[in-house]
Amino acid sequence: MYNVSKPTLDALPTSKQLIRSTIIALVAAIAILVAVVLPSEYAIDPTRIGRALGLTEMGEIKTQLAKEAAADAAMDAAKTAATSTGNASAATLAQVQGAAQVTNDSAWRDEVRVLLKPGQGAEVKLSMKAGEKAEFSWITEGGVVNVDTHGDGGGQSISYEKGRAVPAGDGVIQAAFSGNHGWFWRNRGDVDVTVVVRTRGQYVEMKRVL
Secondary structure, three states, X not given: OOOOOOOOHHHOOOHHHHHHHXXXXXXXXXXXXXXXXXHHHHOOOOOOHHHHHOHHHHHHHHHHHHHHHHHHHHHHHOHHHHHOOHHHHHHHHHHHHHHHHOOOHHHOOEEEEEEEOOOOEEEEEEEEOXXXXXXXXXXXXXXXXXXEEEEEEOOEEEEEEEEEEEOXXXXXXXXXXXXXXXXEEEOOOOOOEEEEEEEEEOOOOEXXXX
């Protein structure tokens, strides 16, 4: 210990060097925060770099999962009260599914079937221009799903409608801006569920993106 030589003043960094190193580290930290952390964790992408790297979509999924988890917790708390009306709910589900199945399938332009295992999510989107309208009808087979009807594109995003434990849905999407507009479904049940979605109207194509 007594043989260790102490550094000289000339070997120590100057105040100017310390300030410069601190500024460089601060700028690098801010750049990582804005370009990587915010898009991937919170779907906030002011630079649009996250969207190009696929990080913003990751953040959107994480945000969606967090919202679903909170909603599911509330649903679990009310599950006991809902048990007594289980038979009535099952009858209602059968009626809704039966009504949707009598739709004139030949009138629809596109149809996609999505199999969701327990806990699995999937997303189907329509490529649309601002102001275009598309009619849709979807139904589940085997159970119910959580759904978020939304759109994104050009750095913009919008949520049209959300639902929990829903057996079917129909309506019209009018694109708020040019981009991809459609649905994200998640199966929170214990058995496989198939979602069948049919569309027609003003859009370029229908595609599964997740």
